[in-house]
Amino acid sequence: MTGDLSAATGAPRLAGLTVGDQVASRTVHVAREHLVHYAGASGDRNPIHWSDLAAREAGLPDVVVHGMLTMALTASLVADWAGDPAAVREHGVRFTGLVPVDAREGADVELSASVRSIDADSGTVVLDLLARSAGSAVLGRARATVALA
Amino acid sequence: MPVDAERVGTVVAGPVGYDVGREVLRDFARATAVGSTVHPAHVDRAAALDLGHDDVVAPPTFAAVVAQQAEGAFVLDPSSGIDFSRVVHGEQRITHHRPIVAGDALSTTVVLQSARTMAGNEMITLCSSIVDDQGAPVATSTSLLVVRAEPAP
Numbered sequence: 315m316t317g318d319l320s321a322a323t324g325a326p327r328l329a330g331l332t333v334g335d336q337v338a339s340r341t342v343h344v345a346r347e348h349l350v351h352y353a354g355a356s357g358d359r360n361p362i363h364w365s366d367l368a369a370r371e372a373g374l375p376d377v378v379v380h381g382m383l384t385m386a387l388t389a390s391l392v393a394d395w396a397g398d399p400a401a402v403r404e405h406g407v408r409f410t411g412l413v414p415v416d417a418r419e420g421a422d423v424e425l426s427a428s429v430r431s432i433d434a435d436s437g438t439v440v441l442d443l444l445a446r447s448a449g450s451a452v453l454g455r456a457r458a459t460v461a462l463a
Numbered sequence: 464m465p466v467d468a469e470r471v472g473t474v475v476a477g478p479v480g481y482d483v484g485r486e487v488l489r490d491f492a493r494a495t496a497v498g499s500t501v502h503p504a505h506v507d508r509a510a511a512l513d514l515g516h517d518d519v520v521a522p523p524t525f526a527a528v529v530a531q532q533a534e535g536a537f538v539l540d541p542s543s544g545i546d547f548s549r550v551v552h553g554e555q556r557i558t559h560h561r562p563i564v565a566g567d568a569l570s571t572t573v574v575l576q577s578a579r580t581m582a583g584n585e586m587i588t589l590c591s592s593i594v595d596d597q598g599a600p601v602a603t604s605t606s607l608l609v610v611r612a613e614p615a616p
Contacts, residue, residue, distance in 0.1 A: 340499065348497045355487075355494035356528050381552045382527060386495035389523040390502070398514050399502055399562065402523040406556035406605075 325397035328462045331429050331439055338395040339426035342387055344379055344415055352383045366417070376414035384413060384423060384452060388443045391425050392458045403438065404459035411452035423447050430457060437461055465585055466544045466578040475543070475589075477572035479533035485565035488521050495522050511564070521563035527555060529563070530591035530604035533571035537589070538608065545587065545610055553586070554607035560600040568596040576605070583612030 326337065349363045358380055361368035369377045385407050393399040415421045427441040443456035485508075492505030503510035504520045511519045537543050538550070563569070576588040586609055593602045 342497050342499065344497055348494070351494040355491045357532065382524060382555065383495065383497075385527075385555060386522060386524040387497060390495060390499060393502055393523065394499075399504055399520050399523060400514070400516065400559070402559065404556070404558050405523055406554070408554045409552055 326395060326462055328432060328434060328437060328439060331432055331462075333429050333431060336426055336428040337441065338391050339424070340391055342423045342425065343420055344383075344413065344423060345420040346377065346415055346417055349377065349379060349383070349415060352380055352386075356380065356382060358382065374412065374414070376416060379413035379415060379421070379423070381407075381409035384409075384445050385456075387423060387425055388427070388445055388453070388456060388458070392427055392441060392443070392460060395427065396460050396462065401461050402458055403461050405457070407443070407456040408454035409452075410454040411447070411450050413447040413452055421447055423452070427458070437463070465580065466575065466587060468578065470575050471578055473575060475573050475575045476536035477533045477591075478570040479536060479572075481529045481532060481569040481571065481593075483521065483529075483563055483565055483567040483569060485519050488519050488525065488563075488565055491525055491528065492522050495524065516562060516564055518565040523557065523559065525563055526557050526559065526593060526602035527604050527606070529569055529593055529602075530571055530573070530606070533573050533591055534589050534606065537573055537575070545585075545608075549611045549613070551609045551611060552606065553609040554605075556605040558603040560602060563593075563601060567601070569593050569601060570596070585610040 353359050362372050363380050413421050424446045426444045430440040430442045432439050438459050438461050441458045445453040489506045492501050504514050571591050571593045573591045576590045578587050589606050591604045595601050
């Protein structure tokens, strides 16, 4: 059954990967409405993510994206590539930069994932994840361990 | 007031229960898709069953939402010694032992793993263990919270 699905969805296979390969990339446009949605869905209602006043009082350049939303964007990228969200076994990031979101223009977040290492014994691949906005990396040491057939 | 060093290594919150609903997972999946197509396994039960899951599956970072609800019982309690208005999320790590699916009755226990001061900032690491109603491990969430130093008077 798994084999059929894998063939049907074109899910990646461990044997087809090489260290250094970029396996997925995507640019996501984030607007204020996305931050409000994430605030409600996650329960993180810190006003620095939706209130200009709160952001200013906290000394921030603008309203900023929730770090956990940026992490979730990298998780979605990996899950879509793997074909099954449950393939993501481990996921870790450092929050190293802010993503300010202009009220009119929003912000672009550029995401990519590349192969860091392959472990045939455990059937897993470790991906290096990149997230950049306005030319700067916003995550550090971002990696995901993904189980593949 | 820093965190009490004697609490390092001890349970500081929980067990805190979390009942996972289908619509909550769908909404979280839409919130984290941000314009991209939502993976069908998060919203469509038949698609999730096709992949071998018992019901719609949580997006991977949903485990941190469950953990943070439990961590709040410690972090937001004034007796913890944490000024939450000065907290910045420094790092996050999630280990999945199995996917979270709709219908799960989860329980989270939070351990204060470490607390140390660097350049006036307090670095607090919380490790939250999420188990199901049988006590089987579901996910482990590790969060580094940075309590920024008070500005000089």
